[in-house]
Amino acid sequence: MRTTVIGLSAVLALGAAAQSLHAQESTSGARNQEITPLRGNLYQVRDGREHTVFLVTRDGIVVVDPLSRPAAMALKEELESRFPGVPVRYVVLTHHHADRTAGAGVFDAAQRVANRAFNEQLARSRRANEAEYRFVREVRDSFDTRRTIRIGDTSVQLVHVRSTHATDMTVVYFADERTLFAVAPPPVNATPFTFDGVRAGDAYAWIDTVVELQPERLMFDDGTTMEGAALQQLAEYLRTIRNGVLAAYERGSSLTETQATSPLAAQPAGPHSSASATHIAAVYRSLRLVRVELSARAITNYTSRNSSDACEGTWSICSAGGTVSGGTGSIAVTLGNRFGALAESTYSQQYWSSRARTGFQEETALRLSRTALLFRYGGPRPGRFSYLPVVGLSRTDGDVRGLSHVTGVLTPIGGYHLITDRTTRTGLTVGVDLLATTGGGFSISVPIRLTRINGKRPEHWPAMFDVQAGIGISVPVMRHVSMR
């Protein structure tokens, strides 16, 4: 019964106060602080040049960024006088900077909420400037990416956003009022838009995150506002820029080429088009692209037939080397649109060799397996033909099985002898990948490799050099795009 009476009193007081505030703006006497109704039960607080907001509900008040300690004390006094009996339940902190948070301790009964990185960032800033941060308190209630506060009949969404200003930045969205409050946003209000002062990746991430909330109105800490439709238009413009630049980047186009074939060419001019060249440059420079492809190829492996290496000596018959078929598998990682690395493995059919002289005959099968770590200049260019030089180190394993036959000689030299030998040689591999790549990233590839093994030629290997050529496909298995 007592709860009901208090609750009813609070609602009545809230209604009266709201009417009063709607009727006229209010200025705190001691400070240059001004409280202005925004929408519904959402109010704006101006304290000097700083702005923040609070939301009044029947179950309590949500204060965002109480600003400095004097500003918070003045605000607390105002709230107590205007909304008697309505407690401040939550203090939402957009980030840890002292100018926004020092006053949080004034609302000591309220629950402080911030992003998970808040305390860590606060500790770091406090180490750098202990005096400035002496009043800033840690939060116990934190969230990772999103948090919804349900209070009264409404809800407040807290969403972590990437920000050049602070890594623990949060925007606050008031669902009923369809209004979003943000501190230190990228210059989304500027026309044309500019990336000045912010990283392109941060700006894109911020805009993408905020647009998803679909606010009708945005309010910023400098007191400026923006219509949600304008932000939506900016987001679509930037998305067009990004997709176009990314496609050109993947095709291997330079910045100049990308700017010359502007992704906006097919669209009517908009409010931001006049600065599209700088937007393209900023996006181009911020792109980070990692692609991974798997390849499988059928190859032909050739070594010199009956080379002087393999057949030197007094052989009356010697047959070695030639052509065998095989296959390669590789995994390639391409960083950006210029450099890549391949781990490539080759398996071949057996080479057959036979040699004979008086009293001695020998026949061997040699299977060469090769693993190579190659560096590649360039990457697959969707929709285009690519010519990619490769160079790197290889390791060749040669397994030999065979039989020798020595006649007219005492055992143990005489007789049949099984030949078993496994030898490994490192080597240098150079070559080129010819790729015809579809728009989806699938490629028909023609690899050409020349390998020279190091050291002395193993006895049963046909030559020091071999050449591989083949044809196959490359399939993209991972494509990761990020922006700095």
Add this chain to the structure above:
Amino acid sequence: MKERPDDCCVAAGARNRLAVLLCAAILTVACDASYPTTPSPAVPVALQLHFGQPLGEASVFTSYSFVAYVLRSDGAWHNATIDATWSSPDPSVFRSLGTGVFRAERPGTAGVRVELQGLEAFVAIVVIEPARQPFPRLAARGVPPRTVGATTQTTAALLQSAAVSSDVTAQAAWTSSDPSVATVEGGRVTARRPGTVRISAMYDGLWGYYVFSIPPPER
């Protein structure tokens, strides 16, 4: 559907795992070669009895060694001295001491027989008492060749008495018991292939000889 720039990864988890597995396979697997033929076990096809040292007539109370070689079906020679069975047709003249060693016991004619897996070889041995040999007599001497293709000089000496001898190498008529094993011309003996052969010299109605063996090469 909105694409976020830091969330554009199009890889599926399964494909990533496949890629990791393939990558691991690429880096670790090396294939073995295969050779389809395995030679069948070799069996002896011929047996040869070799003299340990050149020998004319054997002298009583002296020991001699012999070696048995088999030619196998794979074309290799094998020293079968230990595996073979050694015997003499008349042990009272030439007695086996085992594993290819014999001792001349008294003057007479005997021989050495060796057997292995159904193969047999035999050489006749004449045992004499050197001190009771009559003069004049012809003695063929020298170091015969030991390797195929080698040539050495053998001499024929006409012994008039225990103290008087003359070299009749050039005048003697030389013959080889098996020219496919060794040939002789003017006392020069050339080894042709592994085997045992008797080189004989005839001069003025006298006859002398020695037997020697050309062993199979070791390599």
